[in-house]
Amino acid sequence: MKYVDEYRDEGVVRALVAHLACQVTRSWVLMEICGGQTHTIMRYGLDELLPRQIELVHGPGCPVCVTPLETIDKAIALAARPEVTFVTYGDMLRVPGSESDLFRVRAAGGDVRVVYSPMEALKLARSHPERQVVFFAIGFETTAPANAMALRQAGREGLKNFSALVSHMLVPPAIRLLLESSSNRVQGFIAPGHVCTVMGLEQYETLSREFGVPFVVGGFEPVDLLEATAMLVAQLETGRAEVENQYVRSVSRRGNRAAQRLIKEVFEVCDRKWRGIGVIRQSGLRLRAALGEHDTEQLFDLDDFHAEEPAECLSADVLQGLKTPPDCPAFGTRCTPQNPLGALMVSGEGTCAAYHRYRGVAESRGRR
Amino acid sequence: MCLAIPGRILSTEERDTNRIARVEFGGVIREALLDLVPEARVGDYVMVHVGLAISRVDAEEAEETLELLRSMDALDYAGADG
Numbered sequence: 001m002k003y004v005d006e007y008r009d010e011g012v013v014r015a016l017v018a019h020l021a022c023q024v025t026r027s028w029v030l031m032e033i034c035g036g037q038t039h040t041i042m043r044y045g046l047d048e049l050l051p052r053q054i055e056l057v058h059g060p061g062c063p064v065c066v067t068p069l070e071t072i073d074k075a076i077a078l079a080a081r082p083e084v085t086f087v088t089y090g091d092m093l094r095v096p097g098s099e100s101d102l103f104r105v106r107a108a109g110g111d112v113r114v115v116y117s118p119m120e121a122l123k124l125a126r127s128h129p130e131r132q133v134v135f136f137a138i139g140f141e142t143t144a145p146a147n148a149m150a151l152r153q154a155g156r157e158g159l160k161n162f163s164a165l166v167s168h169m170l171v172p173p174a175i176r177l178l179l180e181s182s183s184n185r186v187q188g189f190i191a192p193g194h195v196c197t198v199m200g201l202e203q204y205e206t207l208s209r210e211f212g213v214p215f216v217v218g219g220f221e222p223v224d225l226l227e228a229t230a231m232l233v234a235q236l237e238t239g240r241a242e243v244e245n246q247y248v249r250s251v252s253r254r255g256n257r258a259a260q261r262l263i264k265e266v267f268e269v270c271d272r273k274w275r276g277i278g279v280i281r282q283s284g285l286r287l288r289a290a291l292g293e294h295d296t297e298q299l300f301d302l303d304d305f306h307a308e309e310p311a312e313c314l315s316a317d318v319l320q321g322l323k324t325p326p327d328c329p330a331f332g333t334r335c336t337p338q339n340p341l342g343a344l345m346v347s348g349e350g351t352c353a354a355y356h357r358y359r360g361v362a363e364s365r366g367r368r
Numbered sequence: 369m370c371l372a373i374p375g376r377i378l379s380t381e382e383r384d385t386n387r388i389a390r391v392e393f394g395g396v397i398r399e400a401l402l403d404l405v406p407e408a409r410v411g412d413y414v415m416v417h418v419g420l421a422i423s424r425v426d427a428e429e430a431e432e433t434l435e436l437l438r439s440m441d442a443l444d445y446a447g448a449d450g
Contacts, residue, residue: 001374001393001394002374002376002413003374003413003425003430004374004394006434012437012440015437016437016440019440034370035369035370036369036370036371061370062369063369063370089369089418091369116398116418117418117419117420118418118419119401119419120419138369139369139370140369140370142369142370142372142417142422143369143370145404145420145422146401146417146418146419146420149401149403156385192370194370194371194372194417194422195370197372197415197422197423198422223437248426248429248433249426249429249430249433250415250423250426251423252423256404256405256423258403258405259404259422262404347369
């Protein structure tokens with residue numbers, strides 16, 4: 001596949017690893033923010049190819065994992081209603097709520113549909129006017145334009161039976177929280193390539209200036225991530241702290257302005273709770289009042305959900321790069337992909353699930 | 369979740385208010401909305417996420433950086449063992 005296979009080239013990977021080994025003179029802690037990048041790193045064992053001085057820690061960039069437990073519980077309650085057709089991206093099906101998950105609701109007869117695109121949810125609403133179609137609008141800035149487009153279209157068509165349970169998150173406020181924390185260890189960031197495809201580099205330039213930390217926007221293939229790592233190390237070794245772009249084939253400095261306008265037209269910024277982290281100020285998107293009749297939380301009389309994470313789950317520390325999955329006593333024993341304690345184990349892009357799948361339990365612990 | 373896949377535009381059409389393309393991803397053909405990449409034409413590659421194209425792949429930039437990486441492979445680190 002063009003623009004994929006070239007970036008998995010073994011010769012280039014080896015050359016980049018050798019280049020990194022020549023370049024690095026001291027220890028650096030780097031964080032890749034996006035769960036898709038974590039997945040690639042674990043799948044190809046990139047962390048094991050790197051010189052010992054470079055430690056990669058994994059960031060909070062998996063929207064499936066950080067969607068708050070209360071919101072999952074709301075989704076489960078809605079999906080169980082007889083009048084509701086609940087429409088979701090497949091990633092959310094097995095995410096554990098307090099007592100159940102959407103998969104089990106479907107097994108018990110709930111009308112839960114998985115779609116590839118939010119436009120399919122719109123089609124369902126048009127073709128089933130007798131049903132209340134509820135779309136689970138989650139994701140980061142990458143997904144916000146598509147979800148916004150479906151909601152704007154529903155508004156224009158006056159589709160009364162289409163609404164969205166919106167739990168959108170924004171990446172830069174979560175990075176700010178990490179950088180402000182006294183326990184932060186991260187010295188440089190690989191910024192998320194597809195979030196930046198939409199949003200551009202400006203927000204990261206602000207963070208870089210304010211905290212004196214380098215960012216390199218990276219892609220998702222092995223060559224992308226190693227090149228981004230090499231660019232970050234080059235900055236750190238020479239005392240620079242700038243925003244650079246490795247993923248030039250998709251990301252421009254300004255991002256996609258049309259997508260940004262669409263997001264602004266449909267959503268507004270709000271405080272948002274992140275699973276495992278807590279409320280982060282101005283880190284979410286909610287529907288604007290003008291689209292209130294498509295806001296599931298206004299349409300349905302939903303109980304107030306209060307849920308506690310299992311005390312044993314170390315997701316919060318893992319999400320902030322303070323711990324890795326093998327540090328958790330429950331990893332691979334009381335917490336597995338089949339029976340996850342927390343969301344980092346359930347989503348394919350969750351850090352715990354990536355370690356479990358590609359490293360196994362014993363190997364993860366052995367290499368700690 | 370934030371995965372976007374590069375695909376080549378085979379054809380485009382206007383449908384209702386949307387610009388829709390048939391896009392090929394390594395042999396698989398799917399529809400994608402082009403509304404946010406008005407500059408994209410048949411033959412171009414676009415990055416598609418949940419059915420929506422979010423960027424047009426900059427072929428020149430991609431080729432340039434690949435050339436650079438490949439030359440590093442050949443010249444600087446030939447035979448290097450990592």
